[in-house]
Amino acid sequence: MKRMVGASLCLMVLGSGCATKQQPPWKPTVDTFANSRSQYVTQDLAECEQLALQATGQTVPQGVRATVVGGLIGAATGAAIGAGLGSPGRGAAVGGAAGGVGLGATRIARSETAFRQAYSNCMRQRGHNIVSSS
Secondary structure, eight states: OHHHHHHHHHHHHHHHHHHHOOOOOOOOEEEOTTOTTGGGHHHHHHHHHHHHHHHHOOHHHHHHHHHHHHHHHHHHHHHHHHHHTTOHHHHHHHHHHHHHHHHHHHHHHHHHHHHHHHHHHHHHHTTOEEEEOO
């Protein structure tokens, strides 16, 4: 039983570790053809990135927090179900892993989508034509 709970915690930590892996920062694709503000693209990209981060918050800490909370809720639910079936430790392990990974991934995806939308909107409001915001 201790091994199953340990495995569950290990899966939650590994799942949250995936969320903290550094990826190249996402930037919208800007079409500078016939744009009178093309000389400001680099400056506007940097400023809009900072504004989008402020508007949406940091995506990684939210995702890690959601992974831990989801893991705890999943473990408690899994233990309760597992107790009814005669194996609370196994239920806690499975529930913790499923709840943590699921909730964490969902929160990260929502935050990333909001960040991209805010970033693209900022660039458009500064007069840039955005080709792709995804």
